[in-house]
Amino acid sequence: MSGRAGAGGTRLRTVGLVGGLFVLSASAAAYEIVLASVTPLVRSSLGISAAAAGFLVTVMYVTSVVASVPVGVALDRVGVTRAVVVAAVALLVAGAWGYAAGVAGAYWWLVASRVLGGFAYVVLWNAGANLVGESVTAENRATAVGVFTASAPLGFALGQFGGPQVAALAGWPAVLPVFASLAVVGVTVFLVATWGHEFSVTTEVPDRTALVALFTDRGVWTLCLLCFIAYDLYLVLNSWLPSYLVEGLGVDLAVSGLLTALFPAVGVVARTSSGGISDRLFGGRRRPVAVLAFAVATPCVFGLVVTTHVGGVVGLVVATGLGVQLAIGLLFSYVTEVVASEVRTTAVSLLTAAGLAGAGVAPVVAGGLIEWLGYRPTFLVAGVVGAVGVVVALRAPEPSDTASTRL
Numbered sequence: 001m002s003g004r005a006g007a008g009g010t011r012l013r014t015v016g017l018v019g020g021l022f023v024l025s026a027s028a029a030a031y032e033i034v035l036a037s038v039t040p041l042v043r044s045s046l047g048i049s050a051a052a053a054g055f056l057v058t059v060m061y062v063t064s065v066v067a068s069v070p071v072g073v074a075l076d077r078v079g080v081t082r083a084v085v086v087a088a089v090a091l092l093v094a095g096a097w098g099y100a101a102g103v104a105g106a107y108w109w110l111v112a113s114r115v116l117g118g119f120a121y122v123v124l125w126n127a128g129a130n131l132v133g134e135s136v137t138a139e140n141r142a143t144a145v146g147v148f149t150a151s152a153p154l155g156f157a158l159g160q161f162g163g164p165q166v167a168a169l170a171g172w173p174a175v176l177p178v179f180a181s182l183a184v185v186g187v188t189v190f191l192v193a194t195w196g197h198e199f200s201v202t203t204e205v206p207d208r209t210a211l212v213a214l215f216t217d218r219g220v221w222t223l224c225l226l227c228f229i230a231y232d233l234y235l236v237l238n239s240w241l242p243s244y245l246v247e248g249l250g251v252d253l254a255v256s257g258l259l260t261a262l263f264p265a266v267g268v269v270a271r272t273s274s275g276g277i278s279d280r281l282f283g284g285r286r287r288p289v290a291v292l293a294f295a296v297a298t299p300c301v302f303g304l305v306v307t308t309h310v311g312g313v314v315g316l317v318v319a320t321g322l323g324v325q326l327a328i329g330l331l332f333s334y335v336t337e338v339v340a341s342e343v344r345t346t347a348v349s350l351l352t353a354a355g356l357a358g359a360g361v362a363p364v365v366a367g368g369l370i371e372w373l374g375y376r377p378t379f380l381v382a383g384v385v386g387a388v389g390v391v392v393a394l395r396a397p398e399p400s401d402t403a404s405t406r407l
Contacts, residue, residue, distance in 0.1 A: 013193050013194075014193075015193075016189055016190070016192060016193025016194075017131065017132075017190065017193045017194060018132055018144070018147075018148065019189050019193075020186050020187065020188070020189035020190025020191070020192075020193055021084070021124070021127070021128035021131060021132065021148065021151075021186070021190060022128070022147075022148060022150075022151045022186070023151070023182060023183075023185050023186030023189060024084065024087075024088055024091075024124045024128070024183055024186035024187060024190065025124050025125060025128050025148070025151035025152060025155065025186075026151040026152070026154045026155035026158065026182065026186075027091065027155060027179060027180060027181075027182035027183040027185075027186055028091055028117070028120060028121040028124050028125070028155065028180075028183070029121075029151065029152045029153075029154070029155025029156050029159070030155040030156065030158040030159035030162070030179035030182065031091065031094070031095060031117055031121075031155075031159070031176060031179045031180045032057070032060050032117065032118075032121055032155070032156075032159070033057065033155070033156045033159040033160060033238055033239075033264075034159035034160075034162070034163040034175045034176065034179050035053075035056050035057060035163075035172075035175070035176075036057055036159075036160070036163075036238060036239045036240075036242060036363070037159060037160045037161075037162075037163030037164055037175075037242050037257045037260065038163050038164060038167045038172045038175060038253075039053050039239075039242060039243050040243065040246060040247075040253065041167055041172040041253075042056070042102075042172055045102075045105065045172065046105060046107050046110075048107060049367075049371070050243075050367040050368075050370060050371050051364055051367040051368050051371065052107070053367065054239060054240075054363035054364045054366065054367035055111070055363070055364055056110065056111065056114060057235070057239055057363045058360045058361070058362075058363045058364045059111050059114045059115060059118065059360075060114050060115075060117055060118035060121060060360075061118065061235075061356045061357070061359045061360025061361075062118070062360045063114075063115045063117075063118030063119055063122070064118045064119075064121055064122035064125075064352070064353070064356040064360075065353045065356045065357045065360060067118070067119055067122050067123075068122050068126065068349045068350070068352045068353035068356065069346065069349045069350055069353055071122055071123055071126050071349060072126050072130075072345050072346050072348060072349025072350070072352070081190075081191075081194050083123055083127055084123070084124065084127050084187070084190060085187060085190075085191070086123070087119070087120040087121075087123035087124050087127075088120070088124070088183045088184075088186065088187035090116055090117075090119060090120040090123075091117060091120035091121070091124075091180050091183045092177075092180055092181065092183055092184070093116060094113050094114070094116040094117035094120060094176075094180060095113075095117070095176045095177035095178075095179070095180025095181065096176075096177050096180075097109070097112075097113035097116065098110055098113040098114065098117070098173070098176035098177070099173045099174060099176050099177045100173075101113055101173075102171075102172065102173025102176065103171075103173050113176075117180070122352065122356070125152075125352060126345075126348060126349050126352055128148055128151070129145060129148060129149070129332050129348050129352070130344070130345050130348055132144050132145055132147075132148040133145050133332075133333065133336060133344075133348075142274070142275030142278060142279065142330065142333040142334075143272075143275035143276055143279075144275075144333075145275070145329075145332050145333040146271050146272050146273070146274045146275045146276075146329040146330065146332075146333065147271070147272045149271045149328060149329050149332055150267060150268045150271040150272045150329070152264070152267070152271075152328075153264035153265060153266070153267025153268055153270075153271065153321075153325055154264070154265070154267075154268050155179075155264075156238060156261075156263075156264030156267075157261040157262075157263075157264045157265035157268075158179065158261075159175075159179055160238070160242065160257050160260045160261040160263075160264065161257050161258050161260075161261035162175075162178075162179070162257075163175045163179075163257055164253050164256075164257040165257070166178050210340055210342050210343050211343060211346065213340070213343075214339055214340075214343045214346060214347060214350070215350075217338075217339065219338050219396070219397030220335065220338060220339060220347060220350065220351075222392060222395055222396050222397065223331055223334060223335050223338070223351060223396060223397075224335075224350060224351055224353075224354035224355075225354070225392050226290060226294075226327060226331060226389060226392055226393060226396065227327075227328070227331050227351050227354045227355035227358065228354045228355060228357055228358035229294075229358060229385055229386070229388060229389040229392065230293075230294075230324050230325075230327045230328050230331070230355065230358070230389065231328070231355040231356065231357075231358035231359040231362070232358035232359065232361060232362045232382075232385055233297060233301065233320070233324050233362075233382055233385060233386055233389075234321075234324050234325070234328070234359065234362075235358070235359040235360075235362035235363055235366075236362045236363075236366045236378070236382045237263055237301075237317060237320065237321075237382075238260070238263060238264060239362065239363040239366065239367075240363070240366050240367070240370060240375070240378075241256075241259075241260045241263065241317060242256045242257060242260045243370075244375045245259060245260065245310070245313075247375075248375050249308065249310050249313065251310060259310075259314050259317075260317075262314060262317065262318050262321070263317050263318065263320070263321040264321065264325075265321075266318050266321040266322050266325070267321055267322075267324075267325035267328070267329070269322070270321070270322045270323075270324075270325040270326040270329055271325050271326070271328060271329030272329065273326075273329075274289060274326050274327075274329035274330040275329070275330065275333060277289055277326070278330060284399075285398055286330060286334045286337070286396070286398060286399060287393065287394075287396045287397075287398055289326065289327075289330050290327055290330065290331075290334075290393040290396050291390065291393040291394055291396075292323075292326070293323045293324065293326040293327035293330075293393070294323065294324075294327065294386055294389035294390040294393050295323075295390055296319060296320075296322065296323030296326070297319075297320045297322075297323030297324045297386050297389075298323075298383060298386035298387050298389065298390060299383075300316045300317075300319040300320040300323065301316075301320055301379060301382050301383040301386050302379075302380070302383035302386075303316045304316055304317075304376070304379040304383075305376045305377075305379050305380045305383065327389075327393075328355070331351060331355075332348060332351060332352075334399070335347045335348060335350075335351045336348060337399035338397050338399050366378055366382075369381060
């Protein structure tokens, strides 16, 4: 049986579908970021540079960028249930493989395990974003997708906070299988919800003309650039704030994990509320929310350049997290509203690739800048990137304008 998740029978089935995908995505996100929370331990154990440590986070994004669009196209043509289950198993294997590589001190085997984890992540994210959007009415899509995207900051918060705790008890390699294992819960809930049903993220297969129109749409690329910038800022802080708190401000590693966890944690609020803010405060317009998001985040990032008090740094980071993730929460429904219905899946995959490209570049580039210039000049560069985001957001399309153009 195929069709929308909501057409399968009951409200409970839809809740189970969304809940299972949410937990799977959160597990993948926690696995993805957790090494950043124990970077000093990883560097000391493996004897690697800051840039090499950053690559352990970046390689997942590189993999996801390369795989995202092909995965999005494939999800239109294969059973989504099977794809999600395969991705969940791949995540579990990646966690166990990474643990073995970490214990053995095998850096490149650890990198290889992260490549597998990156593939699992992008399948779970693309399938989740599209299935959740398809499972509700158009009026509720922005809110529902915003709720799903909150799985990522929740997972990041779990990884940032829990990583040092797990490392203290069982060593840093144990953080990988511990957080990947949450996928068992997610895939179980997902399978119960989808038992006897085959879900498809779309009933329309795009032709060549539709795909060409998508890839040449300036509005779509504007939103992709915004997603790149948002994820770039997000990962600069998520990857290097723990090290900055420890090395730059003298904070204990466990405390730094707790404080850093606040950054993604506020995204649970920002991402889930992004659609509601757009619909209720701005009458359904999307551009003002995108502008507001970067206008809030940018001065806060600049503030990190001159603030040395731990409390002040944490406050600025929280405000930055609210702004950046307000944009991320909106963009994954936003992009589906400015394209034809038959290319929505591919549009989400393209946006995912752009966002993860920004996320992939950020840890390595920031690590290189930190080694060359130090933490504060790196934050200054990040602030400039945020300012560019404000300018780009002002040029973002409104769904109503693009809809009238297509008619």
